[in-house]
Amino acid sequence: xxxxxxxxxxxxxxxxxxxxxxxxxxxxxxxxxxxxxxxxxxxxxxxxxxxxxxxxxxxxxxxxxxxxxxxxxxxxxxxxxxxxxxxxxxxxxxxxxxxxxxxxxxxxxxxxxxxxxxxxxxxxxxxxxxxxxxxxxxxxxxxxxxxxxxxxxxxxxxxxxxxxxxxxxxxxxxxxxxxxxxxxxxxxxxxxxxxxxxxxxxxxxxxxxxxxxxxxxxxxxxxxxxxxxxxxxxxxxxxxxxxxxxxxxxxxxxxxxxxxxxxxxxxxxxxxxxxxxxxxxxxxxxxxxxxxxxxxxxxxxxxxxxxxxxxxxxxxxxxxxxxxxxxxxxxxxxxxxxxxxxxxxxxxxxxxxxxxxxxxxxxxxxxxxxxxxxxxxxxxxxxxxxxxxxxxxxxxxxxxxxxxxxxxxxxxxxxxxxxxxxxxxxxxxxxxxxxxxxxxxxxxxxxxxxxxxxxxxxxxxxxxxxxxxxxxxxxxxxxxxxxxxxxxxxxxxxxxxxxxxxxxxxxxxxxxxxxxxxxxxxxxxxxxxxxxxxxxxxxxxxxxxxxxxxxxxxxxxxxxxxxxxxxxxxxxxxxxxxxxxxxxxxxxxxxxxxxxxxxxxxxxxxxxxxxxxxxxxxxxxxxxxxxxxxxxxxxxxxxxxxxxxxxxxxxxxxx
Amino acid sequence: xxxxxxxxxxxxxxxxxxxxxxxxxxxxxxxxxxxxxxxxxxxxxxxxxxxxxxxxxxxxxxxxxxxxxxxxxxxxxxxxxxxxxxxxxxxxxxxxxxxxxxxxxxxxxxxxxxxxxxxxxxxxxxxxxxxxxxxxxxx
Numbered sequence: 001x002x003x004x005x006x007x008x009x010x011x012x013x014x015x016x017x018x019x020x021x022x023x024x025x026x027x028x029x030x031x032x033x034x035x036x037x038x039x040x041x042x043x044x045x046x047x048x049x050x051x052x053x054x055x056x057x058x059x060x061x062x063x064x065x066x067x068x069x070x071x072x073x074x075x076x077x078x079x080x081x082x083x084x085x086x087x088x089x090x091x092x093x094x095x096x097x098x099x100x101x102x103x104x105x106x107x108x109x110x111x112x113x114x115x116x117x118x119x120x121x122x123x124x125x126x127x128x129x130x131x132x133x134x135x136x137x138x139x140x141x142x143x144x145x146x147x148x149x150x151x152x153x154x155x156x157x158x159x160x161x162x163x164x165x166x167x168x169x170x171x172x173x174x175x176x177x178x179x180x181x182x183x184x185x186x187x188x189x190x191x192x193x194x195x196x197x198x199x200x201x202x203x204x205x206x207x208x209x210x211x212x213x214x215x216x217x218x219x220x221x222x223x224x225x226x227x228x229x230x231x232x233x234x235x236x237x238x239x240x241x242x243x244x245x246x247x248x249x250x251x252x253x254x255x256x257x258x259x260x261x262x263x264x265x266x267x268x269x270x271x272x273x274x275x276x277x278x279x280x281x282x283x284x285x286x287x288x289x290x291x292x293x294x295x296x297x298x299x300x301x302x303x304x305x306x307x308x309x310x311x312x313x314x315x316x317x318x319x320x321x322x323x324x325x326x327x328x329x330x331x332x333x334x335x336x337x338x339x340x341x342x343x344x345x346x347x348x349x350x351x352x353x354x355x356x357x358x359x360x361x362x363x364x365x366x367x368x369x370x371x372x373x374x375x376x377x378x379x380x381x382x383x384x385x386x387x388x389x390x391x392x393x394x395x396x397x398x399x400x401x402x403x404x405x406x407x408x409x410x411x412x413x414x415x416x417x418x419x420x421x422x423x424x425x426x427x428x429x430x431x432x433x434x435x436x437x438x439x440x441x442x443x444x445x446x447x448x449x450x451x452x453x454x455x456x457x458x459x460x461x462x463x464x465x466x467x468x469x470x471x472x473x474x475x476x477x478x479x480x481x482x483x484x485x486x487x488x489x490x491x492x493x494x495x496x497x498x499x500x501x502x503x504x505x506x507x508x509x510x511x512x513x514x515x516x517x518x519x520x521x522x523x524x525x526x527x528x529x530x531x532x533x534x535x536x537x538x539x540x541x542x543x544x545x546x547x548x549x550x551x552x553x554x555x556x557x558x559x560x561x562x563x564x565x566x567x568x569x570x571x572x573x574x575x576x577x578x579x580x581x582x583x584x585x586x587x588x589x590x591x592x593x594x595x596x597x598x599x600x601x602x603x604x605x606x607x608x609x610x611x612x613x614x615x616x617x618x619x620x621x622x623x624x625x626x627x628x629x630x631x632x633x634x635x636x637x638x639x640x641x642x643x644x645x646x647x648x649x650x651x652x653x654x655x
Numbered sequence: 656x657x658x659x660x661x662x663x664x665x666x667x668x669x670x671x672x673x674x675x676x677x678x679x680x681x682x683x684x685x686x687x688x689x690x691x692x693x694x695x696x697x698x699x700x701x702x703x704x705x706x707x708x709x710x711x712x713x714x715x716x717x718x719x720x721x722x723x724x725x726x727x728x729x730x731x732x733x734x735x736x737x738x739x740x741x742x743x744x745x746x747x748x749x750x751x752x753x754x755x756x757x758x759x760x761x762x763x764x765x766x767x768x769x770x771x772x773x774x775x776x777x778x779x780x781x782x783x784x785x786x787x788x789x790x791x792x793x794x
Contacts, residue, residue: 069685070675097671097696104686147699155697156688178698205759207686213679220676221781228784281703282670287784289668293701 014114064492075284090186104204163332252568298326308339412436
């Protein structure tokens, strides 16, 4: 075990059985934690082809290896399952305070199986876990659920919960903590709802040990001073991510009216949003503090929400967009998907592809009241909202032609409001992203900074073209950025302090290796971290291939290939299919995948060998045996052997 | 006489970095609830409030401590000898500012002593990324 390692709890909601174990070191060495180990367990435990909203889905809450520690911006955790929105892997990363508190309570990871017969929540405190009834919280949205739990359990808890949209299995329902922090992508909230799991509540007093406290404190101080000097960090701390709105809009790459246009109003610029900010807030142990407390009773908006519920819906009024932001957060809806499928439906209506019979009302861009009512209807699955609650799968109601206007990849609506027809690396990035169209798997946009060749050589290994509109070298960028973000997701570190996210500087694998060593005592070289990242991306590919993903799915929305951008400086740009295919092939080569996008046989064999490691090896109990064990209630006193040879009770005590 | 660390609640972003580093210093592990400075955060009530000892001239905590684990130095810093603390929480109840904190694991009180004896000064002040915690006389 490494210093600060916490438990893995396996919870079967169908049987009420709970088992505790620890992830074996040989798996930690290969997958680190967070997203990496989540993928390992998903691959191992998920049977291909299962209905994501059935009890067969596997839901995993996995903290990063550094989550909750003194490493800067280390408050993050990944929530992973098969996505009910896309049908492939679903994986969402969330900040706030929940993940850190889970580790402070002694848990690194929860694997949640089955389905409770009635609403429940999980309560974790200092190595113990209980399944508790949640009938009294069912039916409430995100804010009220958390307020009631705090009232009932005390204010020193942290909660990850779903709103009514999750209960109703809206396919783009989030898991939320606080007023704004969302594990937004892929419908992880719907998976919770399908399992009758309203919330996970954590209270951590026992805390985390660290390997080298003095070294870690010194490193933290040095890194903090370095980060605070960064202009990117300073600007994020002042105005938050809305700073990117102006950048994209001025460039002429703002998804507007379902990408029929690519520029929108200046009323959503960061300076306008700032007028509604009471204060900037941070997540756990964050030195950036990019989250607004807004004057309208919520937190945010971030750039994606601002632009997708604003520009993409044609709504220019700043206050109205912030109101919509607060609404989706309280309902527990992913703003990216919501802000993509509503404009999609509006365009379909305007084109006559869907009519009044289906919509029940006229649809138009720029109508705040309409968008607000549709959001509420989606959360409650009413009328047209019930169809839109199916997210991209609503195409089955809207007809085959409707797919031509859907801005999604692999069934996941695009998250970043950036119209990627101009920046070709960005286009490739959303096409290869393992969870579908998403920017937080790579966001390879450093080329737009026009960096000197010696700088890009240092980052990418060879100089890259700084012409964002060519197809040259873009595969190298996507490859590099994907690998980098896997590591931050494995460690539980925020991407905003990560090398290559909007900056050629900030923290890189060398920094991460130092933080890991000082926190855990484990030694990884930057090269080993890179190899881990590659392994995890290969594993994600294999998970997706099991669900039917092929090269044909690594593509872009039809509009990005066929329609030229109509407005401003980017006018006339679109993606060339042949050039895109060449770029994708080069990317596959870098990944050592064949031209169908299949990882090498060597890698496949390695992953299969790792998959054979017994889930509860340290406890001496196999997965099958675990499933077969009938526990008598939650207070089972079964003894299990730990790595250190001690016997541990189910309550976490040492016998 | 010793003056307490100044808290600017308006500047506090609620990151808890101060609590993390304090608990690491005081307990050897990261336990932000068992720190000399504990940040009370309630997003629903819009609160980010670091709470720490004001180094009272006539400290109630010292007055009520039955074991003599709390004492006041000549220069006015209230310090805790953890080895004598039995976790009776009399000081926690007596402090009018809620600035005595419980360490439920070690069953002992935790409080800010301005990193007494350290030549580097209080670590919470050093680590605060927004200068919400400052030394007396600093902005």
